[in-house]
Amino acid sequence: MNLLSILGGNAFVMFNKELAHEVSVNGAIIFGQLCSSYESFGSKNMLSTYKGENYFYLTSETIQEETALSYKQQVKAIKDLETAGYIKTVIMGSPARKYFHITNKIMEQFTEISSDKREELNEEDNQETIDVGTTGDNFRIDQREEQACIKGQSKPSPFVQAYKDINKKEQDKKINYNFNCNFKKPFTPEKFKVLLTNACNEFYTTFSVGRYSKKQWNTLIVKFVNDTIESERYINVPEQKIKGYAYKCLERIIDHNEYKNSEEFADYQEVMRGLNRNDSKSVANPLLYNWLE
Template sequence: MSGIIKRRKTSDYAQIHNGALQQLEDIRSIGLISHLMSLPESWVISKMQLYSKFGRGPITNAIKELEAKKYWVTIQYRNGKKTLYYYNVSDVAFDDSEVLNMIEEVNQGGHKITSISESFTHLVSIGGNQQLKREDNSSVGSCVVDSEQLMVNNSLSTVENRHLLNKYRKTNKEKQNKDKETLLINKELTPTEFQTCLTDSCNDFYTEFAPTRWNKQQWNTLIESFVNETISEGRYIKVPADKIQGYAYQSLKNIAYKFDLKNGRIERKIPFYNWLENDTDEEIPY
């Protein structure tokens, strides 16, 4: 007779809230949160480590649902020239107050938050305006902060206040996006940062180039070799941050072409040359 067998456990087991297991719809999300809940609280979450163990596609899709249902929070912030990520995951959905504490923790470190999981984007402006209120006592800044607080704390705020606040948020968002684009174009990456960006960019094209050529293990070895070669030969210096994606694609296209050529999948195209009728000493092109 088939059924669910539950055994009594006194050690080496994880407790997971039923809400997460029953509300999540993607089996990859359920698998990821189950895995993470089995780890100690001191464990530092690394996407690259998860990609290496379970594959980029499954992890990306799992995190997407976990973020949408507030079980996962990603905070991206700047530390000098470095872009860093702060991840938190729980088997009980996060509420706004918990995420505000996370934002405050990053702000107290003197870092600038550049983005956060979509479910909590409204909190970044709140945290940012609270910081603005402490640092800027100008009448304009005070007016914006007061409007923000009115929107959050007063359920009877007027339609006019709502429109005013939405207009400010839209303008602020557009400015942030423009600043991020400028930062990306002008940013000078360290070899380690470049290595991570190039590896991620190459893996984005896995489904286009790998099938029928390389299995997952061969692909990882290929990418690691290609990225290390780019770093060791200093070619990365000539590739700006906003061009890494294009560089990765063109390089993989060339690698795939050489692979297909070597394995007889395609024929090398040699231009026609009628050497019998040519009485010059020109070299025959290959």
């Protein structure tokens, strides 16, 4: 009869003897359940972040169902773990729930084991494996560890590896990743002013011949560039389209100026002056006859 497989099954809780000696037996049981829940929540991306630390919540009912510890026993064990520095708790959310954070102290405890102690433990494990094999029993130590796992889960990860994962997540949070590959820093007004001025001057011969002197052209360009920057229109002009933007704007400006100096515009001004004279004399203008009267 395989007793370990019978005792394991779905009722297995990780238990650390050294932690039980330091804190309490109930504290070690609670801590084992918290570690198991941390891995479960982490694998499902359900950890919450509070002040830069990973938290997860467990209700007292869930802890009692998993460990058989009453609410009163849980309160004492959790307080012992907090006092010893192995966990932190905080009340958050709506409805309010108790969230747990596992500190790095357990990892520090494991890393403090000397190399001589590790070698001694390895020798004991190897000797135990040899003794079991000589008895003719094929039930090896590693097989027992697998059977002690909760059904549907893999072999429990060491505390050290679990906390390495936590530290890596914390380090990644401090790195400011920019995943927007199309992001480009906007132009400064000074840089855009230089680029737009150079683009306009490339069309000097196209628009200025027979119209403006060099001084007049420079005055026009300075006013156009400054107006573009002051109105913040430059923000929406990408660098590769500055030249096209300059050409179309100059074309509209030249057309507008030529119309103002044309005979058609002079005739228009003459008509408008006549209308203003008639209005000033309070004489009904036949061009503005009111057909509704």
